[in-house]
Amino acid sequence: MKRSSVHWIPAALVLLVAGGAAACDDAGSGLKPTGTNTPTGDAAPDLPEPGSPGDVQAKQAYAEKLYRELEPQVKEACGKQCHELGLFNPEPPKFLQGPDSYVSIKKFPGIIVRDAFQSGLITKGAHAGPALGATPAVEEKVRKWLEAEAVALTVVKLPGTDPFTVKTGANEIDISKAAQGGITNVKLKFDASLVGGILSLKNLKLVAPAGTDVHINAPRFVRIKPVVDPKAPETVDGSFSNVDQTLQGGTEAELGPGSVFLSGEGWTPFDLAADKIRFDANKLEKGTYNPPPAIKKCKDINAFAANVLPALRGQASGAGSVCNNCHGAGLAGLSLNGNDNQAICDSVLSKLNEANVPQSILILKATAAGTPHNGGKVQNGQAFSDLFNNNKAIFF
Numbered sequence: 001m002k003r004s005s006v007h008w009i010p011a012a013l014v015l016l017v018a019g020g021a022a023a024c025d026d027a028g029s030g031l032k033p034t035g036t037n038t039p040t041g042d043a044a045p046d047l048p049e050p051g052s053p054g055d056v057q058a059k060q061a062y063a064e065k066l067y068r069e070l071e072p073q074v075k076e077a078c079g080k081q082c083h084e085l086g087l088f089n090p091e092p093p094k095f096l097q098g099p100d101s102y103v104s105i106k107k108f109p110g111i112i113v114r115d116a117f118q119s120g121l122i123t124k125g126a127h128a129g130p131a132l133g134a135t136p137a138v139e140e141k142v143r144k145w146l147e148a149e150a151v152a153l154t155v156v157k158l159p160g161t162d163p164f165t166v167k168t169g170a171n172e173i174d175i176s177k178a179a180q181g182g183i184t185n186v187k188l189k190f191d192a193s194l195v196g197g198i199l200s201l202k203n204l205k206l207v208a209p210a211g212t213d214v215h216i217n218a219p220r221f222v223r224i225k226p227v228v229d230p231k232a233p234e235t236v237d238g239s240f241s242n243v244d245q246t247l248q249g250g251t252e253a254e255l256g257p258g259s260v261f262l263s264g265e266g267w268t269p270f271d272l273a274a275d276k277i278r279f280d281a282n283k284l285e286k287g288t289y290n291p292p293p294a295i296k297k298c299k300d301i302n303a304f305a306a307n308v309l310p311a312l313r314g315q316a317s318g319a320g321s322v323c324n325n326c327h328g329a330g331l332a333g334l335s336l337n338g339n340d341n342q343a344i345c346d347s348v349l350s351k352l353n354e355a356n357v358p359q360s361i362l363i364l365k366a367t368a369a370g371t372p373h374n375g376g377k378v379q380n381g382q383a384f385s386d387l388f389n390n391n392k393a394i395f396f
């Protein structure tokens, strides 16, 4: 059994503002270079030696300093009625909410991540508001700040496993030491191989103990200092920083993308006999697994194809319209094109309310004046409603 609810922290989604918020592009807060952004010097200030006391605080302080310098510009670009006050409908995510936008933006999922390039601020293109890249000067400063935050994140010590060796082929490691809240028997399985000195881990699987659902967020693989070069820094892999999964107790599931190549700056060939890695995670804890909702299946596909589908495709006179002109390939969850009548019918069924068919979203959108619909209304609303109401046996 392999079940897990996977939830990628929304690099692209987290800042998603659903359509219809075009007003967020209000001219008053539009992105424009302000001319007041005199750089205060690009070089990082002197920092303590990596690993020395105060290193973490110094890196956090440096990141905050960069943010404070660009705070007015970020607010100008993204804040105000949009991501500060959230005054539009649907409400844009308020990642710049007061009283302190720095506190808000640091807490908001998907913005400060270990790989600055995966930050929602960078990956979000033009939406109801403009892309950050529309103002290159601000974007560059944001990048620098995000990179400084990523560095500060990397030096934070997380609970992790003891260093362990890996062997070619199948490995099974108990990673409970990386967990918070005292859960035990959490395991990681993978197949290891060396590819020219680079350590490749494939078929990565997380194994949850029986009876305990497990939540994992932003796991990391860390190569500890290589034996041949003890002065080299640890190599921290940040490629799983967007992983956020909850796994059902007693099951195993692929971890994130399922594989990783460990290498990096200053990497020396990995020595399976002598070198070690360790595993940690931002969160490894008891979770609550929610099974994905089961897809409901239509009962009578032939009758659907004969009696209902033509009305949705404008092939029948009377009820209906050419719904498939817009909803041909999945728009708003309706897929009306193709030959797979089961799949088409199931997608229609997902928009029907069994308890009260005339009040189904599918019928309201196409008939009810009070329900706004980009696709407009059908001419004969009653006939359209009856078509579904009188053919319940097709669906339920």
Ligand code: HEC
Pocket (backbone or CB within 6 Å): 312, 320, 321, 322, 323, 324, 325, 326, 327, 331, 332, 333, 334, 351, 361, 362, 363, 365, 366, 372, 373, 374, 375, 376, 378
């Ligand atoms: C001109 C394009 C167009 C046509 C034609 C069209 N729609 Fe739509 N429909 C949309 C768009 C765009 C949306 C999403 C925004 C909205 O709700 O208006 C939508 C949303 C919907 C939704 C909401 C889905 C959900 O769960 O939120 C339903 C149901 C729907 N349409 C049914 C229909 C039906 C039935 C027809 C044919 C009678 C139809 N549409 C014809 C464009 C269209």
